[in-house]
Amino acid sequence: MSNGTPILNASGCLDALTAPDVARSLDTFVTKTVTPLRREGNPPPRIAESRGWMLNSIGLQNPGIDDWCEGSLPRLHELGVPLWVSAGGFSAPDYALVCERLDEIDAVEAVELNLSCPNVDEAPETAAELVAAARRTTSKPLYAKLSPATPDIAEAARAVAAAGADGLSLVNTIRGVALDPKLLRPRLARGAGGLSGPALLPIALHCVDACARAVELPIVGMGGVTSGADALELVSVGATAVALGTVLFSDPFAAVRVRAELEAELAARRAASAAEIRGAARESVASRSPSAH
Amino acid sequence: MSARAMTPSDTVSLGGRAASRRLLAVLGCDSVGAYSLLRLERGAMEPGIPGQFFMLEAPGALLPRPMSLCQAPPGELAFLVDPIGMGTRALCALEPGDAIHVLGPLGNGFDLEVERPLLVAGGVGIAPMPYLSEALGRPPAIAGFRTDAQAEAARILLPGAQVAVEPQLVTDLLPDDPGDVLACGPEPMLEAVRALAPSVQLAWEAPMACGYGACYGCVVEIDGRYERLCIVGPVL
Numbered sequence: 283m284s285n286g287t288p289i290l291n292a293s294g295c296l297d298a299l300t301a302p303d304v305a306r307s308l309d310t311f312v313t314k315t316v317t318p319l320r321r322e323g324n325p326p327p328r329i330a331e332s333r334g335w336m337l338n339s340i341g342l343q344n345p346g347i348d349d350w351c352e353g354s355l356p357r358l359h360e361l362g363v364p365l366w367v368s369a370g371g372f373s374a375p376d377y378a379l380v381c382e383r384l385d386e387i388d389a390v391e392a393v394e395l396n397l398s399c400p401n402v403d404e405a406p407e408t409a410a411e412l413v414a415a416a417r418r419t420t421s422k423p424l425y426a427k428l429s430p431a432t433p434d435i436a437e438a439a440r441a442v443a444a445a446g447a448d449g450l451s452l453v454n455t456i457r458g459v460a461l462d463p464k465l466l467r468p469r470l471a472r473g474a475g476g477l478s479g480p481a482l483l484p485i486a487l488h489c490v491d492a493c494a495r496a497v498e499l500p501i502v503g504m505g506g507v508t509s510g511a512d513a514l515e516l517v518s519v520g521a522t523a524v525a526l527g528t529v530l531f532s533d534p535f536a537a538v539r540v541r542a543e544l545e546a547e548l549a550a551r552r553a554a555s556a557a558e559i560r561g562a563a564r565e566s567v568a569s570r571s572p573s574a575h
Numbered sequence: 576m577s578a579r580a581m582t583p584s585d586t587v588s589l590g591g592r593a594a595s596r597r598l599l600a601v602l603g604c605d606s607v608g609a610y611s612l613l614r615l616e617r618g619a620m621e622p623g624i625p626g627q628f629f630m631l632e633a634p635g636a637l638l639p640r641p642m643s644l645c646q647a648p649p650g651e652l653a654f655l656v657d658p659i660g661m662g663t664r665a666l667c668a669l670e671p672g673d674a675i676h677v678l679g680p681l682g683n684g685f686d687l688e689v690e691r692p693l694l695v696a697g698g699v700g701i702a703p704m705p706y707l708s709e710a711l712g713r714p715p716a717i718a719g720f721r722t723d724a725q726a727e728a729a730r731i732l733l734p735g736a737q738v739a740v741e742p743q744l745v746t747d748l749l750p751d752d753p754g755d756v757l758a759c760g761p762e763p764m765l766e767a768v769r770a771l772a773p774s775v776q777l778a779w780e781a782p783m784a785c786g787y788g789a790c791y792g793c794v795v796e797i798d799g800r801y802e803r804l805c806i807v808g809p810v811l
Contacts, residue, residue, distance in 0.1 A: 297789055300591065301589050303585070329783075331638050343801060535596060
């Protein structure tokens with residue numbers, strides 16, 4: 283950990299079983315989303331890239347909770363890295379089913395509810411209803427992963443907190459389309475995909491800031507972090523942990539670097555801990571906002 | 576706390592292969608017909624097996640580009656790049672004095688235990704052939720291209736290869752009894768080669784974000800399932 287700021291991976295951005303040393307470089311490994319049934323995911327092409335962002339349209343490819351428990355879980359446990367599981371589905375009973383299974387597993391420290399995958403059809407229930415359904419089946423800490431594509435994310439945060447969420451993961455990717463410049467057709471087979479990379483950072487900063495003001499929950503900040511300076515910005519607006527996503531694709535060892543850079547940033551500011559920095563930007567933004575006058 | 580010290584130059588297991596990420600100096604970028612041969616100082620980087628690939632940092636691009644190794648002269652690693660997009664153009668613009676991060680070797684290379692090898696290349700699919708040819712004792716090779724400028728690459732990198740330029744196709748040069756075919760090229764060409772040759776190893780291509788199984792972006796359909804090409808391939 284870096285001065286009290288754990289560094290995680292963003293769900294879906296690392297397979298600990300194909301990169302065990304990378305997983306061990308994190309304070310906690312978060313799995314790719316597991317759903318009740320096996321999913322093959324979306325057809326290729328699944329990724330597109332431009333300057334400052336990429337799109338993905340993976341579509342929750344995963345073996346399903348039964349095969350995951352049998353095949354992946356024992357090997358993940360052997361890695362010795364604290365384990366969070368991302369749980370997903372297409373209805374409240376789906377989330378409840380996955381969480382009920384995970385509740386029995388000691389190796390699972392927490393469950394992150396993927397309430398906002400941009401690449402599959404959404405559940406009909408609200409985020410709060412999905413959290414409530416999961417809450418009834420498990421006593422594990424529940425982190426609600428929210429979409430930034432909402433008019434009032436603070437309201438969403440209050441709703442999932444009231445429904446029993448123990449923490450927030452902010453933010454998921456945001457839906458976008460990339461066109462082939464010659465054909466003027468979508469480059470991804472499914473058309474739209476989830477946008478990630480540095481372009482997502484200002485959106486994440488806004489969402490973490492707004493939610494940290496709205497609720498008293500731990501927040502895993504993520505979205506476009508490529509450096510310790512980026513991580514510090516998320517911490518300053520209220521993140522209690524930071525997750526790395528797209529940067530892991532170009533640099534599997536980014537956690538080691540970001541951790542060292544964050545420590546150097548804190549040392550340069552003579553801050554003993556990230557907690558001291560946390561909220562600094564919140565106070566300064568508040569003092570300049572119209573409502574403060 | 577689980578985090579352990581790890582320096583970027585450590586060799587670690589990625590996608591089941593022993594790989595490392597290193598900053599390599601650019602020795603030169605030479606024009607080879609329509610393509611460019613990017614030569615990097617090898618340092619402590621392992622060249623891997625022919626058909627394996629490396630992720631090359633493309634300055635200005637968010638994601639690295641997967642490239643199979645073209646040549647491995649002493650102290651060097653050389654990659655053949657076709658400047659078709661933002662990342663590949665940035666790679667072709669590199670100059671001596673520059674340095675880029677390289678991750679690898681990754682993926683599943685060619686099985687070199689073959690009796691009567693025949694190398695078959697299409698377009699920039701000629702990239703892994705010089706290194707493969709050397710490993711197999713310069714077996715016969717055929718290569719097909721769209722243009723004469725592209726075909727120039729075969730004359731420089733794979734002397735002795737039979738060359739077809741469209742409208743002639745590389746499959747027109749395939750003998751009736753082709754032996755053990757090792758091929759790399761565009762998908763329609765690989766499918767055509769597979770239809771004509773009973774024993775084939777094919778090096779496939781797909782857009783990749785990470786190259787080590789993290790992103791699930793490069794899947795190909797195998798027996799009705801989406802498999803990550805960077806892990807199960809690129810040679811299938």
